[in-house]
Amino acid sequence: MIRVQREDFDVGAEIAALSAGNHAVGGVAVFIGLVRDMADEEAIGAMTLEHYPGMTEAMLERIEAEATDRWPLKATLIIHRFGRLEPGERIVLVATASAHRQAAFEACEFLVDWLKTKAPFWKLEEKSSGAEWVTAKASDDKAAARWGTPDSAPQDSTTDSDAAE
Amino acid sequence: MIRVQREDFDVGAEIAALSAGNHAVGGVAVFIGLVRDMADEEAIGAMTLEHYPGMTEAMLERIEAEATDRWPLKATLIIHRFGRLEPGERIVLVATASAHRQAAFEACEFLVDWLKTKAPFWKLEEKSSGAEWVTAKASDDKAAARWGTPDSAPQDSTTDSDAAE
Amino acid sequence: MKLLYFAWLKTRTGVAEEDVTPPPEVATVAELLAWLQTRGPGYAEALADLSALRVAVNQEYAVPSDPVGPSDEVALFPPVTGG
Amino acid sequence: MKLLYFAWLKTRTGVAEEDVTPPPEVATVAELLAWLQTRGPGYAEALADLSALRVAVNQEYAVPSDPVGPSDEVALFPPVTGG
Numbered sequence: 452m453i454r455v456q457r458e459d460f461d462v463g464a465e466i467a468a469l470s471a472g473n474h475a476v477g478g479v480a481v482f483i484g485l486v487r488d489m490a491d492e493e494a495i496g497a498m499t500l501e502h503y504p505g506m507t508e509a510m511l512e513r514i515e516a517e518a519t520d521r522w523p524l525k526a527t528l529i530i531h532r533f534g535r536l537e538p539g540e541r542i543v544l545v546a547t548a549s550a551h552r553q554a555a556f557e558a559c560e561f562l563v564d565w566l567k568t569k570a571p572f573w574k575l576e577e578k579s580s581g582a583e584w585v586t587a588k589a590s591d592d593k594a595a596a597r598w599g600t601p602d603s604a605p606q607d608s609t610t611d612s613d614a615a616e
Numbered sequence: 617m618i619r620v621q622r623e624d625f626d627v628g629a630e631i632a633a634l635s636a637g638n639h640a641v642g643g644v645a646v647f648i649g650l651v652r653d654m655a656d657e658e659a660i661g662a663m664t665l666e667h668y669p670g671m672t673e674a675m676l677e678r679i680e681a682e683a684t685d686r687w688p689l690k691a692t693l694i695i696h697r698f699g700r701l702e703p704g705e706r707i708v709l710v711a712t713a714s715a716h717r718q719a720a721f722e723a724c725e726f727l728v729d730w731l732k733t734k735a736p737f738w739k740l741e742e743k744s745s746g747a748e749w750v751t752a753k754a755s756d757d758k759a760a761a762r763w764g765t766p767d768s769a770p771q772d773s774t775t776d777s778d779a780a781e
Numbered sequence: 782m783k784l785l786y787f788a789w790l791k792t793r794t795g796v797a798e799e800d801v802t803p804p805p806e807v808a809t810v811a812e813l814l815a816w817l818q819t820r821g822p823g824y825a826e827a828l829a830d831l832s833a834l835r836v837a838v839n840q841e842y843a844v845p846s847d848p849v850g851p852s853d854e855v856a857l858f859p860p861v862t863g864g
Numbered sequence: 865m866k867l868l869y870f871a872w873l874k875t876r877t878g879v880a881e882e883d884v885t886p887p888p889e890v891a892t893v894a895e896l897l898a899w900l901q902t903r904g905p906g907y908a909e910a911l912a913d914l915s916a917l918r919v920a921v922n923q924e925y926a927v928p929s930d931p932v933g934p935s936d937e938v939a940l941f942p943p944v945t946g947g
Contacts, residue, residue: 649947665946666870666871667870667946668868668870668920668923668939668941670923671920671923671924671939674923696946696947707946707947708946708947728947731946731947732944732945732946732947733943733944734925734944735944735946735947736870736920736939736941736944736946737944737945737946737947738870738871738941738942738944738945738946739945739946740871749871749872749875749942749945750945751942751943751945752942752943752944752945753945756947
């Protein structure tokens with residue numbers, strides 16, 4: 452399941468719902484992304500996440516379908532927020548449920564890597580020097596590349612820096 | 617932080633507490649292990665987790681310290697339950713918080729792999745054919761081995777099957 | 782043709798969304814971008830470095846040789862930074 | 865010396881915990897296991913396959929050559945299966 456929303460989400464309830472009633476699930480892997488108060492050694496007051504409604508949902512669904520094709524998953528969940536978020540706030544939740552932990556972990560990392568390089572979100576950071584659009588990271592492209600090529604035309608490697616995540 | 621307890625835990629509250637007040641955390645990776653209703657194609661009514669009080673806590677603390685040495689983590693949490701658990705119930709929670717997702721994911725997998733091969737827990741499964749102690753899995757030893765040798769004498773590879781997790 | 786701009790593409794062009802009618806010889810993504818660059822200084826600046834640009838046609842990532850037509854929704858944006 | 869048994873080691877020996885006084889020539893883990901095997905059919909059966917056995921001395925994993933003494937806590941158990 453995928454959701455794109457402005458509001459926060461209930462981590463415990465979402466994770467519990469993922470395996471509720473399915474006793475074939477032996478492991479759930481989860482990633483939660485949070486707003487940090489620093490970027491490239493500069494303080495961040497807040498950030499605003501812009502996205503491309505319609506395409507965002509389509510891409511997340513495609514990414515999720517790809518994970519389900521590649522690993523024996525019982526359930527998956529991606530929730531991605533948009534709008535203005537302050538340090539400490541949750542941005543994204545990615546969760547995968549499988550009989551075994553290896554599939555759950557791999558699929559979760561895959562989803563995060565692909566989401567970071569394919570889902571149409573952009574971060575505008577509020578710094579003391581002014582608002583600044585975050586540039587894509589070569590390290591994210593590299594992380595996504597280890598999973599091989601998607602069937603859909605991917606975003607590729609023309610990115611600016613290899614700084615922090 | 618590590619906890620060994622009979623009672624269940626609140627996944628959402630535990631994960632939130634891990635990064636509460638620390639806005640240097642950019643990613644939290646989580647693993648939740650659940651009781652499955654099948655093992656080696658036989659139905660499981662329930663399982664009982666036995667452990668070695670004292671040594672369990674010492675080993676979990678050592679495993680956690682090792683992860684903190686190897687990765688730049690802001691916080692870690694291991695909660696492992698013991699006693700009788702039914703299918704669908706939570707067994708273990710492992711969570712790692714870091715500035716960046718890669719450290720969080722790697723450390724989380726490391727903790728689960730080491731926990732499975734070093735923490736003194738044993739599972740007794742209730743099957744229709746009777747109660748049966750779960751045998752250790754070669755696949756778990758292999759998973760743990762990829763992280764290299766610990767400084768403490770490890771459990772090693774004399775295990776029975778390479779079946780399910 | 783409907784055009785959408787996101788992130789700094791929107792800031793630099795000053796436009797979030799617009800309906801345009803390119804000349805009939807504009808038949809591909811590459812030709813559309815070349816035409817857009819001629820539409821004023823904001824566009825010229827926003828589209829100066831095509832390697833920093835991503836294009837989606839009807840919400841699918843597109844390459845320069847992909848066709849575009851009057852009924853398409855074309856989005857221009859920098860490499861994504863979500864997650 | 866305090867001995868602890870877990871999982872099927874406990875079931876087969878019929879003992880969870882006991883205090884023993886091995887003969888003075890028992891100075892290592894290996895010698896302790898050999899002596900325990902002589903203590904009755906339950907022990908002989910439980911300790912028949914030493915490769916299926918793990919030993920901890922004072923809550924640390926031990927190898928056969930590690931020393932054991934009267935004040936030690938020695939635990940015998942199968943390979944662990946938690947997580």
